[in-house]
Structures are given as structure tokens and as C-alpha cells.
Amino acid sequence: MRTSKTVTASGMAARWLAALKTPVGAVSAAMLFMVLAMAVVAPILWTGQAEEINTKAILQGPSPEHLIGTDSLGRDLFYRLLVATGLSVKLALAATGIGVAAGLVLGTVPSLLSRRIGRLVTAFVNIAVAFPGLLLAMFFAVIFGVGQTGAVLAIGLATAPSFARLTQTLVAAQSERDYIAAAKLAGVGRVRRLLRHILPNIAEPLVVTATIGAGGSLLAFAGLSFLGLGVQPPAYDWGRLLNEGLNDIYLHPMAALAPGLAVVVAGLAFNLFGEAVAKTLGTPTPISGKGAATQHIHRPKTVAPSTDVELSTSSSDGDPVLTVNDLFVSFPGPAGPITPVRGVSFSLARGEAVGVVGESGSGKTQTALALAQLVEYPGSVSASRLEFLGQDQLSSPSRAQRQTLGTSFAMVFQDPMKSFNPTMRIGAQLAEVAQRHLGMNRRQALARAADRLRAVRVPAAERRLRQYPHEFSGGMRQRAMIGMGIMGSPALIVADEPTTALDVTVQQQVLRLLSAIKEQDNVAILLISHDLTLVGQVCERVLVMYAGRIVEDLPATELAERAMHPYTQALLAAVPDMETDRDRPLAVVPGRPADPSRIPAGCAFASRCPKADEHCTREDPELLQRDDGHRVACWHPSRGTGSERVPIELKLHAAALQGEAS
């Protein structure tokens, strides 16, 4: 254990030094150093000047002799301010020390004593935390009496509950670690476990919080002294100086402003330094804790490449629902742009169901988002052609286009739990679409929503409309999501892994629902999935994506027997057979997927491909038409290498799934 302790200590020093390298850390550390140095030096050097009474220079304003003037006894305020640093800092540190010590006791006692007493202490701490520190401080100030000692005790005890709360949380987190369990098994007693194992490991966050807490104590002390409840004359700290200065604010504003400023600067120094260290540690402090939530999901700039874009205005039934040529999606990355989608081209006919398969990172989701115009800043989308129902989508959308997208382009996302707004009723979330895009009023829109919920087989639709998403089961939520998609009259439903987050039993219901909608209303479906079996079940055509490109495009019926691309064949070989646990994610294709920030030259699959040769690593194969309705991007396409066993098993598997669901 000795070693682990020293490791912690040296690591701690390194991390605190790292904090000094951030701008905030460096500035606040310098400020803190000056405050602390002044606290030590000033009382030694200047106590004489600070306490020298000069009745000839009473209540003077700032002058070269007295930089910020004099008080009612003619004492020099500048020196008094400097000397007061000593007492102010000393008292704040003393109070913080008491707070930490009392907090440690209150926070660790629950883990040492019997459960019942532990609970009682915890409950007490929880109640005490709810009361503001100043109120507690005044309460204790009454008990301990007005004055310096009383105020130190008061502020110390007032900060104890929040330290206790933090300690409890930290101790609880550590107690679950493996090494504590090991120590327990080795017969190390409770107290020893706490002192030797747990405390050293929670020391660092505690010290950081104590640093921030010292800033708070400094301010609190200034407050109490200002009220006359803290330091009593003839002693003086900044709060006391402020108290004395405030009366004459008309005559002599500096006497009140200067100590106030000193308190703020010193408080900030402790506070910012603590926060800076906390940031390098990743310790959550009350404010900075959520900073990490700044995620980078981004709005696109839909850039139309300068190539000529033919606008087709007709949208008769014979035309495709969606056409895309040379679709690129890229994000700025630390080492140059990352391009998850690199030149995807295909089109979707009315009522056609097309699956997009590939491992995670193959660009299938980004493709779906780009088609839906939902790629967020700083991502950017470009294409030589992107049309939905004959409307060009590359220029910034007009009102009419938004309307078309809103009524005819539906999205179904992976996690129905997260995809509904938790604070709005399901009815309102569905009705919104009709109110916005179909010009319905609220009543009509809700009636339509009820009708749509019935269409997706949600029982008791009227009652369900008034419920919140959390009152729906997972499968029902996903059906409601599809119901939201068919509020208008969709021509295309893009479903991104719509069943991955669901139980196996409800997966089939959702898939059948999608199929039924497609049949009934001639709706095209783009089904994004990592699961070949599932895609084979619903879709007529399959697009296989690898490293941001379509590597194979073939009819679903040909998938099992006529797949030509080595990657498709590897995916098929990885399809789970009947003995495999189907809850598990897709069995892996050997090797690692290509890194979208470092796509190699030549065929991106070459490093994992059994058939790769020198040609493959040199030149990237294009997606070329093989036979009717079958495109492949590979230099050495061939049928059925090492996947002879797949067809039968695939069918068995699909049959099993279907049998189970019906």
C-alpha cells in the first residue's frame, strides 16, 4: 500500500502542475501565491505603520503619502489593508480546516458504525445541507459567542455538511472498487481500510474542494466581520475594515471599496485555482461539472458543388423518391477533416425498401442524416445531386421544401426512449407535425394523431395521447415514433437501427409494421442496420457500406447466394446461426474497421481482405454494374468464397425469428 500511496502523491503533484499550464490556472496560481505571501509578510513588515495613530490626518482621501487615505484615527488604510491580509487568510484557512475535519468525521462515520446510526448521520447531513451556510454560521455564532473564535467555529461547522456530503459520495464510490473488496477479503478491518486505503485515494478531490471552500470561507468571514459578528476591534480583517469604512462612504469611498476589492480578489484566487485544478482532474465541481456536455453535434452547410445540377421539377409516380450522387459528409478533426461518407450514389423508387448495412463507423448513419438534412455543425454535406420528390435539396430550403420534408420524409431513430421529448405529451408531439405542415388546428391535429396511433396498433389511442413518453413501453414508443412519421403522407421513411434498442419479441412487430405501411401506402423505406438478417427480411435491395462508400448494391434475394464483395461475404459469415445468442451485437468480421480520419489509399478493405493484392492497395475500385441491378466495388469479385454454409443458416435464422414473433 505504501507504493500506491506514493504513486498517488507524485501523480497528484504532476496533475496540479498541469493545472498551472492552463491560462486560468497560471493566473489564479500567481494571484493565490501573492495573497498567501502577503498574508505572511505584511503583518511582520508593516504592523507598525498600520497601527500608528495620527490625529492630524483623520479621514483623509487618497494622497501620495496615504495611497488610499486614512481612517477616523488617522491610521494609514493602505498598510491596514495589507496587514489585514494576514488575519483574513489565517481565519479563513482555520475555518476551512475545521469544516474539512468535521466533514470528514461526519462523512466517514456512516461507513464505520452500525447501519442504523450511519443512516441517521446521513439523514442529518442531508437536512443540514439544505440550509444555506450563512444561516448555519449565524446559528453557531450565537452559540459560540460574537468574536473571532466563535466566527471561526461557526463558519467551520457551517461548511461541514457539504464536505460531509462530498466525503460520503467519494467513500461510497471507492468502497465499490476492486481493491477495497480485495482488502476486505484479506481481512483488513473497517477502520484500517478507511484510513489506509480509502482516504488516500479520495484526498485529492477533497483538497481541491477545500481550496475552493477556502475562498468561500474567506468571503463568509468578511461577511461576518462586516456584520460585526466576527473580528472585534482593535483587531481587524478585511470585513472589519469594510464595516468601519462603510459609514463614511460619502466622505471617503476608498475606505469601503478597497477592502471590498481585496476580498473579491483573494476569494477569486482560491476559487479559480481550485476550479482550474478540478478541471485537470476531471473532478466535477458544482458549476464546471456539466461542461463536458458541450457536445459537437452540428449544423451542416449544405454545399452544392459547382458542377451543374439539373433540376427536375416533375414528381410523377415514375420518378424516384430520392436520388443522391456523390454524397460526401465531413467533419473537421484535430488532424484534418474526417470524412465518414465518401461519395455515395443511389436512388430509391416509390415503395421500394432498401437496406443499408455495415459495421459501426461505416458511414451508414451519417448517410441517413445527410439525406435528411440533419447533419449538424460543424459537419458539412456536399453532393453533385440530392433530390427528394424531384426537389433539389442542395440550396437552402424554402418554406415549401420544409413542408415537403416535414410531411413526406419521416425519420425513425434507434432509441425511442431518447427520441421523444420527455416533458411533452405524446399527443402534442404527434399533433405538432400536422399543425405545422398540414394547417390543422389543435383539435383536428389531435384527432389525426389518435388515428395514426391506431394505425400503428397502439391500443387505447385517445388515452395514450395524453400520456408522456415514459409511460409507454419501448416497443410501443417506437410504434408511436413511426406513427409520428406517418402524420403526413410520407413518401420515404428512413429508419436508423429502429429495433436495436428493443426486445427481440417486439422487434418483429416493429418490422412488420414498417412493411405493412410500405405495402399500404407505397412508401419507400431506407432501413439502416448492422443486421443483415433483418435487412434481408424487410428489404428488396441491400446496400453494403464500408468506410463511407457503397461497396456492393444487390437485390436482397441474391444476398445469400450471389454476394460478390469479400466484405459482404465476411458479413454474411458473421451472421449468427441458431446456436448463437441473438442478443449479442453482430459477430465480428476479423480485423479492424477503417479509421475514418485515416482512410488508406487503394481499397479501404484491403487490410482485412483475404484476396487483397498489390492492385488493391494501389487503386480504389469503383462501384461498377455487374449484372442487372447488382453493383460491386472490388477488383476481384467472386461468388461464395468460404460462405457456403451461410445460405441455409440464414434462412433458418430468419424463419426462426419469424416463427417466434407470430
Next chain:
Amino acid sequence: MSIATRVVADATDSPWTGFVARRIGRLVVSLWVLVTASFLMIHLIPGDPVRAALGSSAPGALVEARREALGLNDPLWLQYVHYLQGLLGGNLGISMTSDLPVAQVIGDRFPATFEMAGLAFLLAVLISVPVGALMGVLTRGGRRRRTELAFTSTSIVVAAIPEFLLAVGLVFFFAVQLGWFPVAGRSDASSYVLPVVSMALGSAAMLSRIVRVEMLSVLSAEYVRTARAKRLPGWIIYFRHALPNALTATLTIGGLMLSAMVAGTVLVENVFAWPGLGSTIVASILAKDYPVVQGVVLVYGVGVLLVNLLVDVALGMLDPRSTIKEG
């Protein structure tokens, strides 16, 4: 506390009643702790509080008479019973300095404090919600880094200045230098400006940072993407979908802040010689007028508990999930 709360909670089944019962159970226990603490306060003071209050030169007979009048010679449990009985009847004791009933003293002073804290909270919310939400929208997904930096650093500095020091600064600038507002006291509307602003500004800065951070995390949530997929206009996405969710998360911290504000009035009142509970409690502590101190501590404590309860209830109404969760 857990036993009491559990019994109440188990007796019901609907999530709302269970939720309300739990919160009330917790309130009752907290109240009891508060009342007991305020009762014990006077007994925890080392030495004889009456002697301390009257001074060492007061005749022994007078001290004894006072002790008798305050009931300090009864056994502790009896005093506790009397104290509780008194509280139920609205009797908080008699001030030792003015001989007025404490309840009357509090009644006189309470409105001034309540107005100040209430207005300050209102102002803080009115500033922070729009500012925080706007900053969240403007800087979402790492946009406008400079705006973000300027906003964050300004708000950190403003939030770090304690209310009473801000008050001193504001007095100097707006009352002494510019003469726009009175330096102290409570009279017409203009006398409210500086106290309320100095109470509100720091909280507004802190709260707007929290609103922004919450807004950012909500804007990157999947349900906002769903809303965009529905092609709703920006303002509906921000106001109807994002803001309520950002505010539920803000509310918890906002509530903590409001209860801190209740106590923060003490210092600001003393800067402005505001005739509220804050200046009363300080004067009473200095004069060792313990019944008044006890009473005011009780009022502040109850204020804090009520604020916490209101926050919980508001949270329960805004976010239907929180009623289900054991809190």
C-alpha cells in the same frame, strides 16, 4: 427520517400522492430538526444567557426574575414542551430588549425582507433565463467560441463577487457618484433598486451559466434531433422542445440559490440599513436578545424549507418523470 417518510409513502399507490407524501414527510422531519435546533440554541450557549444579556453588573435578583419569566428554571423537557406549545399557538416569546412579542417584531420586519428577496429572485430569473438560453443557442455545438469565452468569464467574475460587496460598489457608483438612488433605507420605489439589483446580479450570472450549459446539453439530445426531423421552425425547437427541459435541470440549482438568497438578505440589508429580518437578527445577536434570534432563525429556516418544497413541486409538474423516481 426514512421511517416516517416510508410509512407515509407506502400508504399510497398513485405516483403523485406518493410523491407529495414523501415530500411532506421530509418537510415535517426537517421542520422538527429546525425547531429543535432553534430551541437548543439558547441552551447550548456556554454560561448563563440571561446573565450575558443583562451584563455582569446586573443585580442577581433581576437575573433570577428574568430566568424565571423565561422559564429557564424548568427541566429541559418541560421547556421543550412549552416551546412547542408556544410555537403552535404562534407565540415565539418576548424580546428581552424591547419587551415586544417576538411574533410582532417578526411581523413588522418580514415584509421588507420578503419583498427584497422576492424581487431579487424574480429579477435574477428574468435576466438569466433569456440570457442563458440565448447564449446556449448561439454557442451550441461549439459555435462562436469568442462569444462563449466573453460570456463565461464575465459571468464567473460577477458570480464570484458576494452580494454585499457588490452592494457597496453599487452604492458608491450609483448613489454616491451619480446620486440616482438613495444610499440606504426603504422608502419609495427608487430605494428598492440598489438592494434588489445587488442581490440579483450574482445569482443571475450564475444561473445564466447553468441555463446555458443545460441548454447546450438539451440541444444535443436526440429528441431535439427528432424535432428537427419534423422540420419545425427554430423558435418552436428552442422554446417548446429545448427550454422546458433545460429549465427542469436548472430548477434544482435555482432552488438552492433562492434559499441561499434568503440568507443573503442578511448582509445586503445591513449595507442598506434595510429594516428587515436581516438587520434585526444581527442587532439581536449583538444585543444578546435570544428570543428574537431564535424566532428569526426559525423564520429563515422555514423560508428555506418552503422554497425547497416549492422547487420540488414545480419540478414534479414540469418533469413528469421525477414523480416516479424516488428522490
